[in-house]
Amino acid sequence: MVTIYFYKVRVSGGSTFAVVSATTGGDGIPAFDASSYVLNVNHTHQSVLRVIHSDGSNQVLTSQASFTSSDPAVATVDSAGLVTGIGAGTAAITATYNGQAYHAAVKVNVDTHLKAWYKFDETSGASAADASGNGNPGTLNGGTAWITGKIGNAADLAGTNGYIALPSSLVSGADTITISAWVNLDSAKNWTRIFDFGSGTSTSMFLTPKNGANGKIRFAIKNNNSSEQIIDGQSALATGGWHHVAVTLNGSTGTLYVDGAQVGSNTSMTIKPSDLGATTQNWIGRSQYSSDPYLDGRVDDFRIYDQALPADEIVALAGL
Numbered sequence: 502m503v504t505i506y507f508y509k510v511r512v513s514g515g516s517t518f519a520v521v522s523a524t525t526g527g528d529g530i531p532a533f534d535a536s537s538y539v540l541n542v543n544h545t546h547q548s549v550l551r552v553i554h555s556d557g558s559n560q561v562l563t564s565q566a567s568f569t570s571s572d573p574a575v576a577t578v579d580s581a582g583l584v585t586g587i588g589a590g591t592a593a594i595t596a597t598y599n600g601q602a603y604h605a606a607v608k609v610n611v612d613t614h615l616k617a618w619y620k621f622d623e624t625s626g627a628s629a630a631d632a633s634g635n636g637n638p639g640t641l642n643g644g645t646a647w648i649t650g651k652i653g654n655a656a657d658l659a660g661t662n663g664y665i666a667l668p669s670s671l672v673s674g675a676d677t678i679t680i681s682a683w684v685n686l687d688s689a690k691n692w693t694r695i696f697d698f699g700s701g702t703s704t705s706m707f708l709t710p711k712n713g714a715n716g717k718i719r720f721a722i723k724n725n726n727s728s729e730q731i732i733d734g735q736s737a738l739a740t741g742g743w744h745h746v747a748v749t750l751n752g753s754t755g756t757l758y759v760d761g762a763q764v765g766s767n768t769s770m771t772i773k774p775s776d777l778g779a780t781t782q783n784w785i786g787r788s789q790y791s792s793d794p795y796l797d798g799r800v801d802d803f804r805i806y807d808q809a810l811p812a813d814e815i816v817a818l819a820g821l
């Protein structure tokens with residue numbers, strides 16, 4: 502076994518010092534900021550490789566190191582040491598500095614309640630990736646384009662025939678649910694849809710920014726032509742700026758939020774998303790009714806959880 506020591510030397514012309522290997526006694530050994538840590542999919546950790554010298558001073562070596570991941574399907578690392586969770590599992594992140602390798606173990610978890618997560622950060626193409634790790638990509642249709650969003654990019658729906666189709670059966674396993682999104686409306690026509698998940702007009706659950714009956718934001722769910730169970734907000738969703746919307750269903754209680762604040766609730770919600778069965782028309786921006794107009798505006802950070810998030814977590818999402 503070879504023991505490598507380090508000691509500091511002055512670099513001419515500057516007050517910084519470099520670390521060089523030597524076989525005589527010296528300072529400490531470089532180490533990662535954390536030898537092991539946990540990340541969720543699509544979350545990041547900035548690696549820091551640092552050496553602490555015997556005089557207590559420390560030197561960050563990150564920019565001088567090169568980085569590799571033992572399993573890029575679990576976690577990737579870029580040239581600056583930024584680690585991103587990709588899929589469930591464990592991987593070793595290795596920094597190589599001055600011919601020596603240093604390791605950190607990262608465990609990547611999937612948020613099992615986050616069933617779909619559309620960040621809409623793409624810049625081209627018609628596919629919207631699912632950042633949840635569950636592999637449920639969306640497909641852009643009609644007049645839909647990528648545009649600057651609330652967080653990175655967003656999907657821009659033109660209000661003519663643009664919508665985003667999500668995979669079938671997306672909510673068929675959900676007894677409880679949260680659907681959360683950022684929306685920036687260019688105009689607000691009656692009965693457009695932020696989302697409408699269903700299998701035609703007899704079975705669906707939807708969120709409209711302005712319903713045609715009383716002009717308020719409304720969530721509604723119905724199954725096999727049952728009467729609709731409804732949560733109305735206080736007013737229509739405002740146009741011309743980013744607003745966060747969320748709806749949760751938890752037992753018989755449904756709650757509607759705008760910008761993190763509860764704007765409506767209904768404690769007699771007996772239809773669960775799972776009651777709708779394997780819905781085949783899961784759309785963002787388009788209604789099950791062909792006579793309803795298409796959404797005119799931008800949609801960002803669209804999330805589906807198979808649990809009802811508590812109010813403080815809705816507030817957190819609205820603060821992103």
Ligand SMILES: [Ca+2]
Binds near residue numbers: 654801
């Ligand atoms: Ca985005």
